[in-house]
Amino acid sequence: MTKNIHIKNGLLVDPLAGTENKADLFLADGKIVAVANAPAGFVADEVIDATGLVVAPGLVDFAARLREPGQEYKATLASEMAAAVAGGISSVVCTPDTDPVLDEVGLVTMLRQRSKTLDLARVYPVGALTRGLKGVEITEMAQLHEAGCVAFSQGDVPIADLQVLYRAMLYAANYGFELRLRPEEASLVNDGVAHDGPYASRLGLTGIPVVAETIAIAQITQLMRATGCKVHLARVSSAAGLELIRAAKREGLKLTCDVSINHIHLVDLDIGFFDSQYRFDPPLRSVADRDAIVAALNDGTVDMICSDHAPVDDDGKLLPFAQAERGATGLELLLPLTLAWARANQVALPQALAKISSTPAKALGFEAGLAVGNRADLVLFNPQANWYVIPEKLKSQGKNTPFIGHEMIGKVAKTIVKGKVVYSA
DSSP states (O other): OOEEEEEEEEEEETTTEEEEEEEEEETTTTTEESSSSSSSOOOOOOOEOOOOOEEOOEEEEEEEEOTTTOTTOOOOHHHHHHHHHHTTTEEEOOOOOOOOSSSSSSHHHHHHHHHHHHHHTTTEOOEEGGGOOSSSOOOHHHHHHHHTOOOOOOOTTSSHHOOOOHHHHHHHHTTOOEEEEEOOOOHHHHHHHEEEHHHHHHOOOOOEEEEEHHHHHHHHHHHHHOOOOOOEEEEEOOHHHHHHHHHHHHHHHEEEEEEEEEOOOOOGGGGTTOOGGGGSSSSSOOOOHHHHHHHHHTTTSSOOOOOBOOOOOOHHHHOOOOSOOBBBBOOTTTHHOOOOOOOHTTOOHHHHTTTTHHHHHHHTTOOOSTTTTTTTEEEEEEEEEEOOOGGOOOOOOHHHHHHHHTTEEEEEEEETTTTEEEOOO
């Protein structure tokens, strides 16, 4: 049940308007009903003193694996929704690579119903582009869209047959659906496990060349020109790939992209002596690639930052690097790692938060701002508070991340979704 909430003394940071100023905020019926001064007749059921806190729209994570159904030994919807709101995330876009994959209306409906029952963060499912993610038969996208799918994706499984991708893009363009594709040419990945560079050679690890990404981007953009399809490229990892995206955007293609929090901060050298915590897909690339990602975030080529949340159990990580499972927990690290990028590059807070709130929200069809009438989905956080990543204290069932033991600056105090406090530190 929603309450009338008065948030006082906070620093309101609105990434949609690009502003920050101290003022009070008033919430009722799941929406923002006033800024600065209470509306006539407003009686607060709850007053939150936000002195020293930033008050901003709830974060929107564009790529998280929730593992349910099918891999509950790694994570459950309940555990990951608790992690999301602990990380200040009010909206989670989940990938279709569950078991079974989200390729049927019933599965999508069940997921949405489960998330509504939990009543924590909002869940936006991305439907499978092909049945079973096998790259052969296109799913019933129109039906899946009616069931609530916001876009269509192959997860981490590329489509080998370009004829299938071409037909899928024609269909999607006809209905105005967006495809979210991770650019990777599978034949060039083969059994690669790390960035194809001098460091992988010294370690004796099989490399994944940058060209695996750039060839896929070239193919996708060519098909976009032929079909008019709208595409979002997920987790771009290389300087060369970003340059192709930059050119495609200048051309006017309907193309957006994101990068993960891990690729903003880490490089292939961080693998050290085969530390499996650093195994990702796509792999951590060179220092030059990492620097290009940061530059592309700064100049707007990269639209969003995602957590790339992928909870992995200890059995999946306690293996030699080449056999270890890819991925890491990320929902609770999205905010502090984005703030770290902003501090290091002197990016203003509204612009930094836009990468993880208003921009992905716009792609989902709603406004993440602090104006009257906007959703009362909010995060309140202390931008100066520090904390350490201790696995046992993470809400996510997945405890593995390369940032274990690292100091984070920026701590969530409260998360509000639909006008209701769903997390308090």
